[in-house]
Amino acid sequence: MVMDSQEMIELCKQHTMYTWSAGDQVDPIPVERAEGVYFYTPEGKRFLDFNSQLMSVNIGHGHPRVIEAMHRQLQQVAYVYPGTATAVRARVARTLAELVPGDINTFFFTLGGADANENAIKAARAYTGRFKILSRYRSYHGATNACMQLTGDPRRLANEPGAPGFIKVMDPRPYDFAFGESDEEQTARNLQYLEEVIMYEGPETIAAMFVETVTGTNGVQPPPKGYLKGLKALLEKYGILLVCDEVMCGFGRTGKMFAFEHYGVVPDIVTMAKGLTSSYAPLGAMGVSDAIAEHFKSNMFWGGLTYNSHCLALSAAEASIAVMRDEKLVENAARLESVMREEMAHLKERHRSFKEGRALGLFGMVDLQKNSDGERMAPYNGSHPAMVKLGKFFRDNGLFTFVRWGSFMCNPPLCISEEQLREGFAIIDRGLEITDAAFEG
Structure with missing residues (x-):
């Protein structure tokens, strides 16, 4: 059935x-x-x-190697129940054990990042025998019940009250405050x-701390120097696990296969999704250290889902990882970081509404300001007419x-060329005349 846009x-x-929408306010792009x-x-x-x-x-989009791999898997077997062993499950698990640094060699497959984090909560609590979970206010970890309470950003508020045991702390770079x-x-x-x-909450009650290795939706904020190493040492002092959520920042986005590779640490648990299959099929995973994996060899892991280790999704992951390696897309992301930073510096020179730009690999965000005091163009969890106009201009x-609050994101596919990247920033350059016009002096 052929359809037009309307x-x-x-x-x-x-x-x-x-x-995240009221239906009458949605204006979807037809694709x-x-x-x-x-x-x-x-x-x-x-x-x-x-x-x-x-x-x-x-x-x-549309990489033929991934499509062909999924087609081959469909011809063989699309789905079997989670208690089976399949060749594609074995191969992908082995590949991830090779890819993930350190002693993270065992994986539990889910359908996305939220259920990877849900199962990480279960694993951390079961392994430590503790209940409380720490996370940060500028975080997003998923839209399931527990992950909404794990999340710090405002989407959590409409989902409260939720499950107990989740403790929020300030980020090393909070929204409008400086350490x-x-x-x-x-x-x-x-x-x-x-x-x-940790002292106030009782370290003996805290199972784990979840962090986005690089804060994603809420700012694209790489951690300050020494933070992750210091955090890991502090948590180890009290027997608290470090869980790195790499759902958004993993699989080459930051110019390393995993973002924590920039910082010289290995977490106890890592969660992943998104780039794992490049979204050709839904798949997430929780990877655990050898010590945690050993625990669950003799102790029940109380987690499961119908589509655990789904063959078709795993075939997409296998092919996507192969494309990323063979076409050197992680290296391309690292190489183009300097181009993105150069373009952001150009915008700052030309536009008084430009406040700050950040980029690590091809993970970028631009913040806008409405006056020379640096006040954000839109407040936390708010909007501004100029941001609405800017979003429309882009479209x-x-x-x-994504235009969110007083910022917008710069996260193109890792296969983008320098010419295409500059093409995007040329559109942004023209669009920022809108926010310049709203600048209050």
Whole structure:
């Protein structure tokens, strides 16, 4: 059945619900096909995918090797129950054991990042015999029941009250507060503060601390120097596990296969999804250290789901990882970081509404300001008419990315070329005239 854009939109709005939205306010982009770093409407309008959809199509759209691998798997076996052993399950688990640094060699497969984190909560509690979980306010860990309470960002609020036992702490770089000017000050003061929270909560009650290795949706904030090493040492002092959520920042996004490789640490548990299959199929995973894996050899792991180790999803992961390796996409992300930073510096020179730009690999975000005091263009969990206009400008001019509060994201597929990356920033350059006009002086 061939549909034009209008029919596609009307039927989707009539018969489906959209995430994080009131249905009457949704204005979806109709998509017919996608290839590489672009996707297209039924009428042929082209969008540069400057956000890899949900920061997840890391190898780009429509890669023939992934499609062919999934087709082969469908011809063999698409699904068997989780208690079986399959060749694709064995191969992908072995590949991940080779890819993930340190002693993380055992994996539990899920359907996405949220259920990977849900199962990490269960594993941490079962392994330590403790109940409380620490996480940070500028975090997002998923939309399931427990993960909403694990999450710090405002989407948590409408889902309260939730499960007990979740303790929030300030990030080393909070939203509108500073632990210090230098990285060293931020690290030292935040860890001092965190140790006091641990004292108040009772270290013997805390199972784990979850962190996005690089904060994603809530700022694309790499940790200050020394933070992750200091955090790991502090948690080890009290027998608390470190869980790194690499759902968004993993699989090459930061110019390393896993973001924690930048910081010289290995967590006790790592969670992943998104780039694991580049979203060609739903798949997540929890990876655990050898010590935790050994515990669950003789102790029940009370977690399960119908689609655990789904063959078709695993075939997509296997092919996506192979493409990433063979086409050197992680290296491309690392190489293009300097180009993204250069383009952000150019924007700062030209636009008074530009506050700050950050990039690690091809993981980037730009913050905008409305006055020379550096006040954000939109407040925390708020909006501003100029940001609405900017989002519309991006869309009208064929640039797809997320505009959130007073910021917007720069997270293209890792296969993007330098020319295509500059094409995106040229659109942004023109668009920032809108926010410059809203600058109050």
